[in-house]
Each structure stands twice: as C-alpha cells, then as structure tokens.
Amino acid sequence: MSPLACSLLVLTALLAAAEAVMPQPDCTSAKLGEVTGDVTTFSVDVGGGAVRIPDKCTRPGRKQVGVKIEACLSPESKLKIMPVLLTPSDISPNFSLFKIAVDKIVVSVEQYGEMVTAP
Template identity: 45%
Template sequence: MSPLACSLLALAALFAVSNAKNVHIPNPFCDERMRGIEGDSSEHFKMTVSGGVVNIPDNCTRLGRKLVGEDVSVCNAPYSKPLLRSVFGLSNKFGILGIDCPTNTNGCMTLELDVTQHCKMDVPLVRG
C-alpha cells in the first residue's frame, strides 16, 4: 500500500472514531463505581481524599428529596489505578466506600473523587 493510501486510511479511521456516539474509553489510571438508580435530578461535586474508607456527604437528602443512586470515580494519573471497593458490612450503603491506593505511591494522599449523586422527589402522599 502506498504511503498516501496508508495516510488516507489512518485519517478515515480517526474520523470514524471521532464521530462514534457514546464511545467510552476507560482511563487506565481511573476506577469508577455506579450504584442505585437514576433520579429526577442530580448533585455533582468533587472531593480531595486519600486511600482508605471515605465518607461522602449526602447532598441530595433534604425535605422532599432522597438519595437513590451515586456515580463515583477516582483517578491517580499518571501513577497508578486506585481501586474502589465496598466496605465490609456496608456494601449497599450510599456514601461509604473504600479506596485501595498504597500511601507510598505518588498521588495517593491527594486523590480527586468525582461524585454525582442521583436524587428523587420523595413527597409522601396525603390522603384526605
């Protein structure tokens, strides 16, 4: 194949990839966890944490709303991939998770946790 044909083929492949819809290429230095369901609104925030057990504040629950799901991701680029895990005995509880990232690894003391909490209206029915 001629150099021009190779270049055109490579350009066509790049164009096809750039136009692909909903393509999620995972970052090799990140881990993510999704729990629960989608709500009718969401709260998004970031926290700086280190490895170990992390308590995430509930920014959804207030009068008339409750927390029904959360998406959490943590990255340690370009050093290593921290691992999100459930905390023993609290695997279904929102807001508590473990992060395995050795403290002797660069970046593990200041990890950025990206949190999206899914909220749902929770208004009790009034019967009269």
C-alpha cells in the first residue's frame, strides 16, 4: 500500500475514533399536563435558575394543556462556582454557601394545545 493510502487510512481511523468518544451533552427532561394535541416546538437558551418558558401555544380559541421540556448543557458551556457573600461587609469566607452557575443551557420546548370548546 502506498504511503499516501496508508496515511489516509490512518486519518480515517483517527476521525472515526474521535467521533466515537465525543461526549454527549448532559440532558434531562420533564413533562407537565397532557402531552397530546397540536404541538408547538421551539428552543430557548438560558443560564439556569428559575426559567420562565413563554407560552407560544395559547391564542384565541386555543389553550395550552401541557408541556414537555428537555434541558441540555450546550457543548461549549462551562460550570462556574462562586462563594456567596451574605452582606457586602463579609470578609471571612463562608465555607457552606456557594452559587453554581452555568453559561448556557439549551431548553427544547414542546407545548401542547387544543381547541377551546364552547359551553
């Protein structure tokens, strides 16, 4: 086999191995309400903490009946750990309070809606 062919074969093997060990993003999901009916799908980027998901499903004649969300750390996301200061005058370290934050979480949202029936 020629040196060029050997090099290409080795490069192909290395690329395949690199793709095989690529870490998958850490994800978790949750469902609330009914996950049936018409679906509206979108995603939002958040930084963690309390997150308000906009209602893109409800409009005249329709109401939201459920939601399914999946939150994943983005591939370029980094966790940050910072000590929490109770007051601006705190000078001694508090070894029990920390804030753990993440740069970017990608939240994939499926909102389920159905027609509102007349009384």
